[in-house]
Amino acid sequence: MIDTTTAFKFSYGLFVLTAKDGDKDNGCIINTGAQVTSNPYQISITVNKENYTHDIIKETGEFNLSVLTQDVPFELIQHYGFKSGRDTDKIVGNSLKRSENGIVYLSSFANAYISAKVVEQIDCGTHTLFIARVTEAQTLSDMPSVTYQYYFENIKPKKQETKKGYICEICGYFHEGDELPDDFMCPVCKHGADVFKKVG
Numbered sequence: 001m002i003d004t005t006t007a008f009k010f011s012y013g014l015f016v017l018t019a020k021d022g023d024k025d026n027g028c029i030i031n032t033g034a035q036v037t038s039n040p041y042q043i044s045i046t047v048n049k050e051n052y053t054h055d056i057i058k059e060t061g062e063f064n065l066s067v068l069t070q071d072v073p074f075e076l077i078q079h080y081g082f083k084s085g086r087d088t089d090k091i092v093g094n095s096l097k098r099s100e101n102g103i104v105y106l107s108s109f110a111n112a113y114i115s116a117k118v119v120e121q122i123d124c125g126t127h128t129l130f131i132a133r134v135t136e137a138q139t140l141s142d143m144p145s146v147t148y149q150y151y152f153e154n155i156k157p158k159k160q161e162t163k164k165g166y167i168c169e170i171c172g173y174f175h176e177g178d179e180l181p182d183d184f185m186c187p188v189c190k191h192g193a194d195v196f197k198k199v200g
Helices: 052-060 074-080 148-155
Strands: 015-021 024-030 033-038 041-048 062-068 110-124 127-139 165-168 174-176 196-199
Touching: 015 041, 015 052, 024 041, 024 052, 024 074, 041 052, 041 062, 041 110, 052 062, 052 127, 074 148
Parallel strands: none
Antiparallel strands: 015 024, 015 062, 033 041, 041 127, 062 110, 110 127, 165 174, 165 196
16 A cells, blocks of 8 residues: 655655575664655665675665654664674564565654565765665554654764864764774774774
8 A cells, every 4th residue: 555645755865774694684874865756656775885785786676764863762773773784683683573575664753655666776986876666554543753964963962172183074973082093984984993083
């Protein structure tokens, strides 16, 4: 079933992107999503090639997007992160909900979910643009979608200016200390030292 009101909720914001690798679900957060056509209902997403979720979608051709709401806690965003790893099973629990395609979607802190089947893949260098036909779309709540601006202003913790160290400009993780090794990797979002800013 496709509820067309989900198109309005999907028009901006942060999404949990999920895909299925055999028996294991994988996911991460993205902020790149757009409606391409309304009849048929098609969307596009852009996913970093370093993401394992990217590899799953390339292989299976299916994914779900859960549209996050303004009441989403920072801990959930930290949990999923902006990158996904091959050996990380972030989606566990007994209360998981699945769409008709068998892929997990968030039933809390999400106002809608969209299931889609890839119809075209476009190589964009470091990323792949997936154009997909929507196979299922459901509205879950009336809570407003969280925009990237709202996330930075109200959800992401403020920078710890009183301590000396380095802060990840992607997820807000703070590494205390006078030096940051060149090969340092953020334990939350898995980005390298180049996205850290010195503070304090």
